[in-house]
Amino acid sequence: MEIALLGGTGDIGKGLALRWALDTDHSIVIGSREPEKAAEQADRYATLLADRGRDPEITGVGNGEAAAGADVVVLSVPPEYARSTVEAVADRLEPGTTLVSPVVPMDRTAGGFQYDPPGTGSIAEAIAAATPEDVPVVGAFQNLAAGALSDLDNDLTADVVVTGDDAEAKDLVRELADEIEGIRALDGGPLAATAVVESLTPLLVNLAVNNDGMHDLGVRFQ
């Protein structure tokens, strides 16, 4: 399976790339608006994995090239670039490719971090509206702390809530999430139920800010 991480040089993209490269044999493609930066980062990730005795397939290319041919494309970009990134790669996405949104729109206010969705729905639904119809969009990975993912010495214990309207695409993303050691994938319902998943992330940040000894928080439902 080929997994492309658009914006894969950023925090959450790095974390997911490292974990999939550590725990699976999937081919990982790091995408960036700057192909050279993507290639450099891919080399760095490969070195980190080599230190752990792994020899993963990780390459770095432009976002468009990364999107083309991947089975799963993760939109690991900041919320303000989510829509423009999708639009920039839309004609490179092959029918049946699964697009994954880990994106969380947040606003920092005097009262702490707040959820700041576009209009009434989630950003995942806004992304779906900008995505070709034959490319299913799945929400996942919003509630993982990038720091906890990227630190490979850290044993993960976290739930990932997966939402989407295409059952096959959703199952695929659940499997990919479950393949990361310590992650448990859960079904959050249709894409229309993504807002309550995205809005958990500002709560995680607020808890880390307000409680001594808590940082890089994840969540476990029980």
Place this chain on the structure above:
Amino acid sequence: MEIALLGGTGDIGKGLALRWALDTDHSIVIGSREPEKAAEQADRYATLLADRGRDPEITGVGNGEAAAGADVVVLSVPPEYARSTVEAVADRLEPGTTLVSPVVPMDRTAGGFQYDPPGTGSIAEAIAAATPEDVPVVGAFQNLAAGALSDLDNDLTADVVVTGDDAEAKDLVRELADEIEGIRALDGGPLAATAVVESLTPLLVNLAVNNDGMHDLGVRFQ
């Protein structure tokens, strides 16, 4: 300490009453719009506790009488009655009493449960706006499943996020939450940060609906 549970004949009120009566020596007052119903329920709760060798102080009275003289008043009523209940007891609340909102406004849609706050803020802030100024409002207990609380055979393991602007009131509610075995109270920040706490509850319900074997879900941040 005297804890009044307005609407204490309902699910979440029952759960909190039973747990405090089981794990602490606080005096518990069940409030209801119908005083006789409150008294009957209080007797039932006392019987349940007696079966466990406990002899708690539990009485049942009208909501107004329950609110008068309590150190902490928990507004355990459905969201549609939150504001009217506060208004009905406002002149019975003594200065310095702490009012706790476990209330979560949710909407059931074709796309699952959604968070449905009044206007732009949380319902806790709307409740605070209807409460006398000398009565601090604290958000807490929104993410506990009533079923998990009420079943005293069930060992709880759940986090409670506490929000509020009055440090003393917030500390008091954190202590009361921590006194329930299996509950860990966390600081969620000011009252303005309550929306992201309330919105976690529809996610918990969606997860219970969509995943086999998951029910009465709570949350643990780690």
